Amino acid sequence: MVKCSFAHMDCSVARALDSIGEWWTMLILRDLMVFGGHRRFEQLRDGLGISRNILTERLRGLVDSGIVIKVPIAEGARRQEYRLTEKGWDLMPIMVALSQWGDKWRPDPQNADLRFQDQRNHETIPPVAVMSTDGRLLTAADIEIVPLKEEMQRFLTS
Amino acid sequence: MVKCSFAHMDCSVARALDSIGEWWTMLILRDLMVFGGHRRFEQLRDGLGISRNILTERLRGLVDSGIVIKVPIAEGARRQEYRLTEKGWDLMPIMVALSQWGDKWRPDPQNADLRFQDQRNHETIPPVAVMSTDGRLLTAADIEIVPLKEEMQRFLTS
Numbered sequence: 001m002v003k004c005s006f007a008h009m010d011c012s013v014a015r016a017l018d019s020i021g022e023w024w025t026m027l028i029l030r031d032l033m034v035f036g037g038h039r040r041f042e043q044l045r046d047g048l049g050i051s052r053n054i055l056t057e058r059l060r061g062l063v064d065s066g067i068v069i070k071v072p073i074a075e076g077a078r079r080q081e082y083r084l085t086e087k088g089w090d091l092m093p094i095m096v097a098l099s100q101w102g103d104k105w106r107p108d109p110q111n112a113d114l115r116f117q118d119q120r121n122h123e124t125i126p127p128v129a130v131m132s133t134d135g136r137l138l139t140a141a142d143i144e145i146v147p148l149k150e151e152m153q154r155f156l157t158s
Numbered sequence: 159m160v161k162c163s164f165a166h167m168d169c170s171v172a173r174a175l176d177s178i179g180e181w182w183t184m185l186i187l188r189d190l191m192v193f194g195g196h197r198r199f200e201q202l203r204d205g206l207g208i209s210r211n212i213l214t215e216r217l218r219g220l221v222d223s224g225i226v227i228k229v230p231i232a233e234g235a236r237r238q239e240y241r242l243t244e245k246g247w248d249l250m251p252i253m254v255a256l257s258q259w260g261d262k263w264r265p266d267p268q269n270a271d272l273r274f275q276d277q278r279n280h281e282t283i284p285p286v287a288v289m290s291t292d293g294r295l296l297t298a299a300d301i302e303i304v305p306l307k308e309e310m311q312r313f314l315t316s
Contacts, residue, residue, distance in 0.1 A: 012260030013188045013253060017181045019264055030171045034303050066263075087263050092298050093288050094255045095171060101252065102170030105224075105245050106177055115304045118290045125301065126291055130251050132276045133284055135293070140250050143283065144275045145192050 020091070021061045024050065028058055029088065030095055032068070037084040040073065044082070067091070097128035178249070179219045182208065186216055187246065188253055190226070195242040198231065202240070225249070255286035 020026065031047050032039050039047075045055050059082060062068040067088040073081045096116055104127075116125040130138040178184065189205050190197050197205075203213050217240060220226040225246040231239045254274055262285075274283040288296040 011185075011188070012257045012264070012266065014185060014260070015264045015266070016256040016260030017184055019260070022181055023175045026175055027169075027172060030169070033298065037298065089298055090259055090263065093286050094252055094259065096288050096301075097252045097255060097286070098174040099170045101248055102172075102174030102177070105248065106170070106173045108170065108173070116288075117302045117304055118296065119300050119302045120290070122302070123291050125288060125296065128251050128255070128286060128288055130254050130274075130283060130286055131289075132278070133281050136278075138276065138283065140191065140195065140247055142277050143254075144277045144280070146273045146275055 019065045019067065021058060021065070024048075024054070025058050025062060026095070026098070028055070028062065029067070029084070029091060030099075032082065032084050032088070033092060033095055037089065038073075038081050040079065040081045062088075093128050096125065100125075100127050177223045177225065179216060179223070182206075182212070183216050183220060184253070184256070186213070186220065187225070187242070187249055188257075190240065190242050190246070191250060191253055195247065196231075196239050198237065198239045220246070251286050254283065258283075258285050 020029075027048055028044060031044055035043070041055070041059070044059075045052060048055065059068065059070075062082075063070060065087075066085060068082050069085055070080050071083055073079045099116065117123065118125055130143065132138055132142070136142075178187075185206055186202060189202055193201070199213070199217070202217075203210060206213070217226065217228075220240075221228060223245075224243055226240050227243055228238050229241055231237045257274065275281065276283055288301065290296055290300075294300075
């Protein structure tokens with residue numbers, strides 16, 4: 001099955017999905033985040049249990065998208081590791097939200113889930129939510145979706 | 159390429175991805191959310207420009223996962239539409255976060271993005287973020303990840 005690109009679609013959701021690549025990639029990013037943002041090839045492969053070829057291809061996509069960089073594990077070292085960039089770390093709220101959704105709607109019967117905790121007080125992190133600028137919790141009914149073009153049009157003609 | 163299932167993996171991220179299905183599915187969910195949570199088959203097909211067969215298959219997956227239900231468009235009507243369930247609406251923060259990430263890191267040169275606004279004051283919705291129980295913005299460095307099993311172990315032996 002040919003993976004089609006969403007890059008042409010007029011929507012930032014489509015472009016975000018296109019940059020991330022595909023589902024497996026989210027699990028690579030999850031492993032990077034869980035281990036502090038950096039991981040060697042073999043560690044990722046062993047953790048995920050996927051083939052060398054597939055992991056190589058996915059990591060290349062992530063490097064091309066600027067989500068991950070490949071750098072020496074220490075100054076002057078020959079061994080290299082993959083590190084999340086700022087763009088990659090910016091996916092963290094999406095990862096936490098996916099994990100919370102999975103916990104809520106499809107809990108593991110063996111209770112082997114990960115829990116995200118606040119380092120300061122060890123409390124479970126509340127569900128990632130859409131908030132207003134003044135801190136109200138927003139539901140779908142509170143949100144309006146405006147194409148930027150239309151908004152610009154209004155601005156130009158007002 | 160055979161799509162492998164993540165359902166067996168010990169992680170709520172993997173189970174969330176497995177429930178959602180694959181990338182195209184996020185675009186179906188996006189269209190449902192943008193149009194108030196319900197949409198007819200032909201409307202989804204025309205909006206997304208995908209084949210009847212693929213859309214049928216994706217929608218069946220979403221119905222099986224309980225993310226979407228198929229219901230008459232009105233009481234007693236023969237025509238049916240697809241509607242987001244509570245489980246489906248619960249993916250909204252992920253959708254908004256994906257859209258914001260796309261806007262930030264891969265803006266559309268034609269500026270045709272969607273903007274999410276607060277209905278009350280028409281302000282742009284701030285980035286979806288991970289917050290602490292007392293309202294602090296959390297970065298990756300503030301978060302610890304604990305396997306629930308381990309936590310339960312500590313509880314039982316303390």
